[in-house]
Amino acid sequence: MTGLTLFIETYKKQVEETMLDQVKELNAPSTLRDAMVYSLEAGGKRIRPILLLATIDAFGLDCKIGLMPAAALEMVHTYSLIHDDLPSMDDDDLRRGKPTNHKIFGEAHAILAGDALLTESFRLISMMDHATAEQKVSLITELATAAGAIGMVGGQVADLEGENSSLTLPELESIHERKTGHLLIYSVIAGGILSGATQKQIEQLHSYAYHIGLAFQIRDDILDVEGDEQEIGKPIGSDISNNKSTYPALLGMDGAKQKLEHHLIQAKEALSHLPLQNNLLSSIADLIVERRS
Amino acid sequence: MTGLTLFIETYKKQVEETMLDQVKELNAPSTLRDAMVYSLEAGGKRIRPILLLATIDAFGLDCKIGLMPAAALEMVHTYSLIHDDLPSMDDDDLRRGKPTNHKIFGEAHAILAGDALLTESFRLISMMDHATAEQKVSLITELATAAGAIGMVGGQVADLEGENSSLTLPELESIHERKTGHLLIYSVIAGGILSGATQKQIEQLHSYAYHIGLAFQIRDDILDVEGDEQEIGKPIGSDISNNKSTYPALLGMDGAKQKLEHHLIQAKEALSHLPLQNNLLSSIADLIVERRS
Structure with missing residues (x-):
């Protein structure tokens, strides 16, 4: 087992426990808690919290100080999936092989x-231990920026409006950046903030996260063409049949693979x-490029 | 013109300008900005930001220091109205005489x-001037608590589940407390935090806001029976025809009026x-009890 595999196994579980503990103890209507827990338990790579914790670990600190914001971050990601799946948006019945939230709870x-979930995420960060008030304020500014109108929500609007139209490469990248890139970048920046990184170091972390974010998306598009249906858990070629703009469609398969390699470097x-x-962060970059699902 | 009327006229306008300035300068898809602006411009009493600013003024400080969190607070209220009006929730076509957000934008x-709007509200508070990092963190903890699963969102769930069933008085009060009370209390507490109020003073502010919150709701229920259709802008008796539990239904009209008086005292x-x-805060309490719309 490599160091990264062990790291992921250990902290994925701890992040999941932290999220569930926080939600289960809320004095809220039980159906609301159940609906929140259902989607938090639906699994996933937990790549964002892992990036946050790995950054802290790579700076030589005990990454447990980041468990609460890591849980908050995954809650924001989970909220975005629940809303994206709604009938008025992507209208998805299944996510990771399970019925989507609205299919179960309405x-x-x-x-x-x-x-x-979105609201709780800000509460968790504001109440975390092991951070100064200044660090909490920075974490919240950055999270709200990454997740809001100029970030993830704006990306979802642009994505809805770009559906079924042919996008140019810059348009495609701009949507990816907003819809998924900003929150991935936040994951790494948040780890840097909690590690006391300098402004110059934050800029390098930003560059690292920007490139692995795009690499992640290119790898996704490649897997939709070349992947194993069993391993990726959805039909091969669904992007093509859904008429989605992808890297292989815009650059050819070789061009897409070259672009992937470029972002890794x-x-x-x-x-x-x-x-x-x-080398945790470097291993995560390799993992993103080599993953089969 | 009384001091309160002038105060409301002056600051209602400034809060509205602050909200619109913040949203209009966002580098977001224009349809998203338009949808946000549409509901922010739809009017309303702006009672929450006025309470926040009046509290600061009553403590003898320049209430302009609270303009940004006051704008954030009204953005949270506005988001809750947009979501409450959705077809899957209350399915309302009109709000304050204008088509609801989803009727215009989908x-x-x-x-x-x-x-x-919800996400931006946290960003605004985290980036405000005239507050220490500790004050910002307190404002965010309190806002997320008031607006989240144990507050407003939980209240909306309880309200949806209580529809068409006969509620007891404690059940009715619990739903009002969550759905509208917590955010009204937050309005006043936030003013207290920014005024440097002591813990004991915050508790008195909490009590004041708790009672005016319930008074506001009782007055609403009374106006639904005795109000002037022109003035309140919706048909009289709509609560009864919608089979809603109300104070006059549970306590009789005299009982409801006594209860209103009790909360004012x-x-x-x-x-x-x-x-x-x-006496701004005292005048606001009077206004709530005497209002005709």
Whole structure:
């Protein structure tokens, strides 16, 4: 087992426990709690909290200080999936092989469970231990910026409006950046803030996260063409049949693979300027590029 | 013109300008900005920001220091109205005589405009001037608590589940407390935090806001029976025809009026323990009890 595999196994579980503990103890209507818990328990790679914790670990600190904001971050991601799946948005019945939130709890409860997860995420950060008030304020400014109108929500609007139209590469990248990139960048920046990184170091972390974010998306598009249906858990070619703009469609398969390699190299270049104690962040970049699901 | 009327006229306008300035300068898709602006411009009493600013003024400080959190607070209220009006929730076509957000922009954009307003509210507070990092963290903890699963969102869930069933008085009060009371209390507490109020003073502010919150709701229920259709802008008796549990239904009209008087007295009692420089908060309590719309 590599260091990264062990790290992921250990902290994925701790982040999941932290999220569930926080939600289960809320004095809220039980159906609301159930709907929140259902989607938090639906699994996933937990890549965002892992990035946050790995950044702290790589700076040589005990990454447990980041468990609460890591849980908050995954709650924000989970809220965005619940709302994206709604009938008026992507209208998805299944996510990771399980019925989507509104299929189980109804639309009203799904919307409200998302609203509550988003709101709780800010509460968790504001109440965390192991951080100064200044660090909490920075974490909240950055999270709200990444998740809000100029970030993730704006990306979802642009995505809805770009559906079924042919996008250019810059348009495609701009949507990805907003819809998923900003929150991935936040994951790493938040780890840097909690590690006391300098402004220059935050900029390098930003560059690293920017490049692995795009690499993640390109790898997704490639897997939709070349992946194993069993491993990725959805039909191959669904992007093509859904008429979605993708990297292979815009650049050809070879071009997409070259672009993937380019972003991997750039991500590692950014890391080379940082005083890191281990190679966790570099291994995460490799994992994103090599993953089969 | 009384001091309160002038205060409301002056600051209502400034809060509205602050909200619109913040949203209009966002580098977000224009349809998203338009949907956010539409509901922010839809009017309303702006009672929450006025309470926040009046509290600061009553403590003798320049209430302009609270403009940003006051704008954030009204954005949270506005998001809650947009989501409450959705077809899967209360399914309202009109609000304050104008088509609801989803009737103009569609459900997806209405949900996302709400999400964005909620998220922006935390960003505004985290970036405000005239507050220490500790004050900002307190404002955010309190806002997320008031607006989240144990507060407003939980209240909306309880309200949806209680529809068409006969509620007891304690059940009715519990729903009002969550759905509208917590955010009204937050309005006053936030003013206290920014005024440097002591813990004991915060408790008195809490008591004041708790009582005016219930008074507001009772007055609403009374106006639904005795009000002037022109003045309140909706048909008289709509609560009865919608089979809603109300104070007059549970206590009789005389009982409801006695209860209203009781909460007014309690609210003023709480104020009597505070070192206030003027009678703004007391006048707001009177206004709530006497209002005709």
